[in-house]
Amino acid sequence: MPELPEVETIARGLRPLLVGRTITGVSILGPHLIPKRGKNFEEQMIGKRILDVYRRGKILIVELDNMNRLAFHLRMTGRLGLMPSGEKPGQHVHLLLALDDQTSLFFQDQRKFGTCALFAAGELEAWPFYAGLGPEPLAMDKEEFAARLKGKRGRIKGLLLDQRFIAGIGNIYADESLFRAGIHPALAADRLTPGQIGKLHAAVQDVLTEAIAAGGSSIRDYRTAAGLAGAFQETFQVYGCKSLPCHRCKGIVQTTRVAGRTSSFCPRCQPRP
Numbered sequence: 001m002p003e004l005p006e007v008e009t010i011a012r013g014l015r016p017l018l019v020g021r022t023i024t025g026v027s028i029l030g031p032h033l034i035p036k037r038g039k040n041f042e043e044q045m046i047g048k049r050i051l052d053v054y055r056r057g058k059i060l061i062v063e064l065d066n067m068n069r070l071a072f073h074l075r076m077t078g079r080l081g082l083m084p085s086g087e088k089p090g091q092h093v094h095l096l097l098a099l100d101d102q103t104s105l106f107f108q109d110q111r112k113f114g115t116c117a118l119f120a121a122g123e124l125e126a127w128p129f130y131a132g133l134g135p136e137p138l139a140m141d142k143e144e145f146a147a148r149l150k151g152k153r154g155r156i157k158g159l160l161l162d163q164r165f166i167a168g169i170g171n172i173y174a175d176e177s178l179f180r181a182g183i184h185p186a187l188a189a190d191r192l193t194p195g196q197i198g199k200l201h202a203a204v205q206d207v208l209t210e211a212i213a214a215g216g217s218s219i220r221d222y223r224t225a226a227g228l229a230g231a232f233q234e235t236f237q238v239y240g241c242k243s244l245p246c247h248r249c250k251g252i253v254q255t256t257r258v259a260g261r262t263s264s265f266c267p268r269c270q271p272r273p
C-alpha cells in the first residue's frame with residue numbers, strides 16, 4: 001500500500017508533467033468510481049486547468065481552477081501515470097483524463113479499493129477524514145511530537161499508524177522507524193522516555209526522507225509516475241525480513257501482532273517492554 005514516500009514520489013513525478021495542462025476529455029471505465037466522482041463529473045472536469053499536484057498524508061491532490069480539487073486515495077494497488085492519448089489503456093485502468101498535449105492521466109487499480117473524488121472550493125477541508133488528518137511527520141518538530149504523545153493511550157505502533165495522530169505512515173515506515181529507534185512496537189505510548197521520543201522522532205524523519213530519495217518502496221504494485229519501481233525496499237531492516245538475521249546484532253527478526261497489524265521487529269534491538 002503506498003504510504004507517504006510513495007505518494008510523495010508520484011506527486012513529484014506528475015507535477016512537472018501536469019501543471020499548466022488543460023483537461024480536454026474524461027473517460028470513466030470503472031463503474032465502481034461513479035458514486036465517488038461527484039455530480040456531473042465529466043462536465044465539471046472538461047476545460048479545467050491543472051494548477052498544482054501535491055500530497056497530504058497518503059492522499060494525492062490535483063488542484064484545478066477555482067480551488068476545485070481532485071483527490072486520489074491509492075489504497076492497496078492504485079497507480080497514476082501518463083500515457084499517449086489514443087493508446088489503448090492497460091488492464092484495470094478505471095479513469096482517463098485526456099490533456100491538451102496529447103497525453104492522458106490514467107488511474108489504474110487492480111484491487112479497486114482506491115478512490116477518486118472531485119471537491120469544489122472548501123469541500124476538501126470539510127471532508128471529515130481530511131480535516132481529521134494529523135500533522136505531516138516531516139513538518140513536525142520534536143517538541144510537537146512529544147506534546148502530541150502526552151497522555152496518549154495504546155501501543156506506540158498503533159499510534160504511528162493512526163492517521164489522526166500523524167499523517168502518511170503505514171506498516172512499512174512504522175516498523176522501520178521503530179527498529180531504528182530501538183523501540184518495541186507494543187510499548188505503551190505513554191511509557192516512552194524523553195530519550196526514546198527524541199530517537200523515534202529522528203527515526204521517522206530519517207526513514208521517510210531516505211525513502212523519498214529512493215523513490216519509495218516497491219513491494220507489490222507500486223510504481224512511480226514514470227512506471228519505475230522504488231528502491232527503498234532494498235534497505236529494509238525488519239519489514240518483510242521475518243526469520244532473517246538482524247543487520248545490526250545478528251539476532252533473528254520476528255513478527256508479532258500489534259493494533260491488528262503484523263509488526264516486524266528485532267527482539268534484541270527492540271526489547272519487549
Ligand SMILES: [Zn+2]
Pocket residue numbers: 246247248249250251266267268269270
Ligand atoms: Zn537486532
